[in-house]
Amino acid sequence: MITFKVNKKKVSVNDDPDTPLLWVLRDTVGLKGTKFGCGKAFCGACSVHVNDTVVRSCSFPVKYAEGKNITTIEGVGTEDELHPVQKAWIEEQVPQCGYCQSGFIMSTVKLLEHNPDPTDEDINKSITNLCRCGTYYRVRKAIHLAAKLKKS
C-alpha cells in the first residue's frame, strides 16, 4: 500500500511500486487529465507537481510518491476559480488539439511560483514540453499574461 495526497486528498493504492505515477493517477485514481505522450520523459505531456517540483510522471515510479503531495491539472484551480495560468490559457486561446496542454500548464504554474516575471529567455530555459500542433507562440503569450494576472 502506497499512500500520498492527490490534489489535497489522501489516496492509498495497491499498484506495483514500480508502476509509473502517470498510470496510477490515470487508471487507479481516475484522474485522466494527465496524459501519456512518450513514456520516456521527453515530451512533458504527463507533467504533475510532486511537492514543489515538476515531475514527468511517466518516468516516476509510484513508490517515490509515498507521503508526498501530488498536484495534477484537476487540482491547480477549482470549478469556481481557475488558476491564473488556466485563465491566461483561455484568454489567449492557446490549445489546439489540447493533448499536451495539461503538461504545459503544470510546468508554467511551477515556473511562475519560482519566477513570477519570467523573460522569454527564462521561458526558453524552463518550458521544454513538446506540442505537435505548434501552440508555442500562444503558450509564450499566455505565460506572460499569467504572470500579470497572478500579480494583480
Add this chain to the structure above:
Amino acid sequence: MAKIIIHAVSRRNFIKTTGLAAGGLLLQGCMKFSNNSKESELASLNAFIKIDMDNKVTLIVHQAEMGQGASTTLPAILADELGADWSNVLLENSLTDPAFKNPKYDLQFTGNAESIRGFHDILRKTAATAREMLKQAAATQWNVPKASLRTENSYIIGKNGEKATFGEFAVPASKLPAPKNVKLKPQTEWKLTGNKSLPRVDIPEKVNGKAVFGIDVELPDMLYASIEICPYFGGRIKEIHENGVRKQSGFVEFFKIPVANPVVAYPPGFNKQEAVAVVAKSYWQSRRALDTLKIVYDKGVNQKMDSKSLYAIYEKTLKGKKWHESVKEGTPIEQLEKVEKTHKAQYYSAWQSHATMEPMNATAKVKGDKVEIWAPTQGQEMAQILISKEFNIPKENITVHRTYLGGGFGRRLLADYVFQAVFLSKKTGKPVKLIWTREQDMQHDFYRPGTMQEFEASVDDTGMPIAMRTKLVSPTILQAVTSVDYVFEGEDPSFPEGIKEIPYHIKNRLLETNMLRLPPPTSVWRTTGFGPNVFALESFLDELAAKAGEDPIAYRKKLVADARSTAVLDLAAKASNWNKPRKKNQGLGVALTHSFESFVAQVVDVSIGLSGILTINKITTVVDCGTVLDPGIARASIESGLVWGLSAALNSEINFKEGRTVESNFNEFKMLTMPEFDIEIETLFINSGEKIGGIAESGPIPIAPALCNAIFDATRKRYRTLPLGKHGVYTQYSADLLPVSTHTI
C-alpha cells in the same frame, strides 16, 4: 458561452460514471447529457439540427475536432443561418450517417483541409432549410405570410408582435416537407462567422483536464491491452515464448493478431504486419506482461533495406526511362533541346512521421454481431468499412464514437489500431482499450514518404522560363486511404500536387512521374503532396531568379497566372520589409503556394551568425482563403503550420535500417521546441471573397522553400535536400544539444 460537447450521440450509448477507490471524482464528465428533455420531445429537423420543446437547440458536429477548430466554426455556421442563440446551443459529436459524407469523396472523414471548404455551403443550406420549416410552421399557425417572419436568438419573430421559441414549433416544423432552393443569408447578416473570432468551445475543458480523448475512454468491466507489432516491414512472427508471462500480475491472455487490411483494398506489399498483444487488468500490467514475452521474428525479405538503399532506388529511378506522363503542355522537349540556356536541379524531402501527441489507441466492445468503438479517429466511416470487411459484420451493426483527437495530421484516417482493439475485444468477450506506446506509434506509422524531384528549365534572354520539365519519384500518398488501385493508374491524385497544377504560367511544360512501391507504408501527412513538391518548385524558381539576376518576388510576379497570387506576394513583400536594405548575414526568402483552394505567400527573414548558426528573425505569412470565417482560429492554424513545416525543414526525419524504422521516440525524431520558436511572426489575411479555401494544410507548405531561399540570400548556399540538420544547419538550441560542435553553414 455555455457550450457542451457531448461525445456520444445516442442515449443508448451513454457511458456511466464509474466510481473507483481513493475518493477521486472520475471522468466522463464530458460525456454527460445536460439536456433534460426526453428523447421523444426532440424534434429532428435534419441530421444536423435537433430542437426540443424547451427550446434547446442541439447541433451536430460531424467533423473530428483535432485542434483545427471544427467543433466551433461548423456549428457556428449552422447557428448563424438558423438564427439560433449561440450562447445556448448544445453540441454533439456525430456518429456515422450518409448526411455527414463529404460529397466529393462519398465518404465521412475529416482531413484534406475540407472541414470548412467542403461543408460551408452544405451547412448553410441545411440550416436555412430548417429555419424555413420553423417559419412555415409558425406562419401557418399565425396565419401570416412566411416572408414576414424572421429568426433570431432561437425565436421566430413576426412583424406584428408575434414571437415564439423554436421549441414551440419544432415538432410541427419537423413534420413539414423540406423546402427546396432556400435563400441563404448574405454575408452582411452573418453574426457568428465572417471575420469574427469566437472563443473556441473546446478550450475550457482542454485547460482543466476534462476533455475526453480516445485514451481517456473508460467502460465498465474493461480490459487493457498493449501491443508489439512486427518491427520488420514484411517480416513475420516466428515464435512467441511465454517466459513466465502467465504469472505476471493482472495478466489475462496474449494473442497473435493477424494482418489487417488498413482500408478497403490495399495493394500487396504494404503494412502487412503481424502483432502480439497482451490483455491485462490494467494498462501498466499489460505493458509489464508484454515485456516478459520473448518474441522471435522472421525478418523477411526487406531486412537489408535501409535509408541509403532506399535513396539509391530514388536516384536510379530518376535516371531511368520509365515514366508516367502526368502533364504535357506545348512542346517542352523540343524547347529544352532548342535553347542553350538551361538549368537543372534535383531535390529531396525526407521521410516524416505524424507523431501525434496522443499515441494511437482505441476502445472496442464486441457483443455478438454488434461492435461498438470509441476512437480518436479522422476516419469514422473508414473504421466502419474496415471492421465490417475484416469481421464480416454488417456496417450498420458497427457504431463508431468519435472522441477528441490528440492530433490527427492524416494518421488517424487509418483504422489499423481500431482493427486491433476490435480483434482483442472479440477474443476476450470484454471491452478492451488498446494503447500503443510512443515507440510503436513511431515505428508503425504510415509515413509521409521521401520524395525526389528533378527540375529542368530552358530560359530566354531575360532569364524567364520557356519550358520546364519535372520528374517526380515518390511512393503513393493517397493509396492507404482509398480503395482505388492507383499503382496501376500510374499516379494517385495527391502525390503530384503542387507541381501538376502550378500558380505560374509556363508555356511548355512536362511532368513525368514514377510512383515507387517501397516496403514502408505511406499515407497522407499534413501538406500531402504539396509539401515536398512545392519545396522543389519554389526552390527551383528561386534558382532561376538568381540565374537571371532578378529579385525573387519580382521574378515570380512576372510568371504568376492570376491576380490573387500577385496580391499575396505584394502584401508579403510590404509586411516583411522586403525592399529594405539587408544587414550583413541577413537573408530574406519567399515562397508561394496555391493549395487546397487557398493562396499563401510567405517570407522568412534569417540571420546566419558568425559560427554558422541559423536565427529565424521573422516569418511573414499572407493568406487569401477567399473568406475568413474565424480569424482567431485561422491565425492559430497558420501559426501551427509554421511549427509543423519548420520541424520537417530543420530536424525531423524518419530513417530505416535493417528493414525497420530507426527512430522510436522524440529524442530521435526531433520536432521543433518552444525555445526554437522564439520568433516574430506576422500573419495577414486577404478577404478576396472568392470560394473558401482550406488553410490548415496550406500554412506549412511554403515554409521550407522560403527558409532555404532565405539562407541562400544570406549565404549564396543552396540546400536542395531536407531536413537542413543533415547539412549542419542548426538553430542555436539544436546546436547546443549536439555532442560535438561541427555546425557551420
